[in-house]
Amino acid sequence: MSGRDVRPATQMQAVVGLDPQVAEALRARLAEVADRVVLTIIDEVPSYAGAFSGRMGEVIRNAVQLALGGFLTLATRQDGKAPPKAPAIEGAYQLGRGEARSGRTVEALLAAYRVGARVSWRDMADAAVEAGIGAEQLARFAELVFAYIDELSASSVAGHTDELESSGRVRQRNLERLARALLTGAPADAVNAAAERADWEPPGALTAVVLPESQVSHALTALDQRTLQPTDDVAGLPEGHALLLMPGTGSAGSRPTLLRALRGTDAVVGPGVPWLEAAASYRRALRCAALGVDGLVDSDEHLASLVLAADASARDDLRARVLAPLADLRPATAEKLTDTLRSWLLNHGRRDAVAEELFVHAQTVRYRVGQLREIYGDRLEDPAFVLDATLALA
Known part of the structure; x- marks a missing residue:
């Protein structure tokens, strides 16, 4: 037999x-x-x-x-x-x-x-x-x-x-091939064929979740049973971490449900994207994980940080150019004026808000802003410079 x-x-x-x-x-x-x-x-x-x-x-x-x-x-x-x-x-x-x-x-x-x-x-x-x-x-x-x-x-x-x-075993292999096709950007017809072979009904959207391997079992108990869990080597995945591709969260209303299900984990949740674009959700989750934020992380809440961290060397060059007029000052003075310029830009020139943020008197703010006007001149009113400085110092 x-x-x-x-x-x-x-x-x-x-x-x-x-x-x-x-x-x-x-x-x-x-x-x-x-x-x-x-x-x-x-x-x-x-x-x-x-x-x-x-x-x-x-x-x-x-x-x-x-x-x-x-x-x-x-x-x-x-x-x-x-x-x-x-x-x-x-x-x-x-x-x-x-x-x-x-x-x-x-x-x-x-x-x-x-x-x-x-x-x-x-x-x-x-x-x-x-x-x-x-x-x-x-x-x-x-x-x-x-x-x-x-x-x-x-x-x-x-x-x-x-x-x-x-x-x-056969279905698991087919699910692995489907996940690989999604993550490597295979043509849509190839991905659809892989989904059919795996007997996997495509959802409207997929959301990438990166989390420690030790927390996968806990997460899977609360997630959709169609969640894909690639176990082959996944490019870019940090050591000791796993990737889940979870159906759903294509709408704002379903995202809180997902975050509640992942409460108590150190998961980083990418955006909900059309299911054929799952690789984009994974890439963003990876970039968000690199920010070093602790606990459960919703990438939708860190979009500005992701934009600013997209090209670190370009941001460093922009910062150096914006702060070049302060280069000849004493380091301590340059640091104080840099902090003041940042707060003044982010608080839209509201002196009391700047003073509260920097823990200084409003008159000190007035004095420092006067120094900045002497150094930068009309550039403080130039929208292009304001944009550059805001990005460089944010």
Whole structure:
């Protein structure tokens, strides 16, 4: 049998050696018993309602008949040597795989086996008694029935488990390929094809979340189940951190919900973007993480800092040009005038606000602004210079 080894709870030890007339009576009833098993499963196990129409129904019917035929062959042996059980065991294994692909749970599968065991035993025991089976032989017959069903069900469970593990691995690989396609900017048709292969329904928007690996499990419990978690090497991701691509937050109303779900983490949340543009959200989350802000960080609240940090060397050059007129002053004086110029620009020239921010008297502000006017002249009224100075000193 393919798949894992099966070790049923009950090993078949009983030797029945059915009398020929009893075996013939049972064989004549096999098709009838198989049909009754199928009908009773449909009636008593809700997951199987409508399951016996189409190809999968034929597979299940064939598996029932194969199992019953294999059992009867086993029960009629006279020498105690069990005939090969491989066809029935392999059939049960493949049945389990098929049931997993059909979406039925292992609990539903075992329930079907319990029903099948009960109906098979009742009908076959009735037929055996009518054919004159002895009491001792009937007891061994019962033992063999339930040991055989136990082995078949164990084989089906193994098939069901193997199929889930196999399909889960395949889907995970497809989800990895989808995430890689999104992050590397693959063409839209390639990304859509990857989403289809992964059986992943694209949302309207995706939001990149960068957080420590140790906090991923906590975050995933509160996030959309379609959240992508690339585990392959992700370019630019800091050591010890993970990336999640979470569906949603394309609207302002849903963003607070996401932030509440991530409360208690050190996540950096990128912007919500159209799902095919997820790489842009990831890039911004990375830039925001580089700002060094502690705790939960919403990149939407740090847009100005992100703009100012976009080209650090250009900002340094701009700052040097704006402050060049102060270069010949004593360092302490230059520092005080720099602080005053910054506050004066950001507070729109409101002297009291500047004084409060710098913890100095309003007259001191007046004096320093006078010094700045002497040094910079009309440039303090030039919108282009005001813009440059604001960006350089912000």
